[in-house]
Amino acid sequence: MKSMSKTPVAKARSEAKRLPAKEGMAGGGLSLSVQYATDDATDADGLPTRAEVRRWVRATRPGAAELTVRFVDAEEGRRLNAQYRGKDCATNVLSFPYARAPVLAGDLVLCLPVVLREAAEQGKPATAHFAHLVVHGMLHLLGYDHGTDTEACAMERMEREVLTRLGFPDPY
8 A cells, every 4th residue: 555656557557548537637637547457257246337436536536637547466466566565465555656746647556356355354345445445545646645653544534534425434
């Protein structure tokens, strides 16, 4: 759940089909690419829709933004986590911020099997956990962090506020 520097996702991002923003970027438009990079058919049933992802991203009120949200398998999740965080295991979400102004630009990578496993272990619906992790990752892109107790409290408060507006229960 740590912020990262530029990744190979950026290349895929430039090649991916984008959902066009309705208003210009200066007016607060959102350019969002949602990528499903997993071949595991058993996991695919748990994937959020593009519309859900767009709703969760917008709930963080990013203003003008150019974003990619990519759902990956365990291997890609492990490889990215090892490469950018030095941890040789898959993690639930990685955030890769590129710019905050004048247009927020960044990538979120969610590891499908990790998110589904965590949701099951925590006894919560997968959709609620996906929403939480998209919001969490978006807050990282917006500059929030949880490196100290004070930062963690502020970030968790923001997560709770956004998830409440979306109709989800407190994730903590």
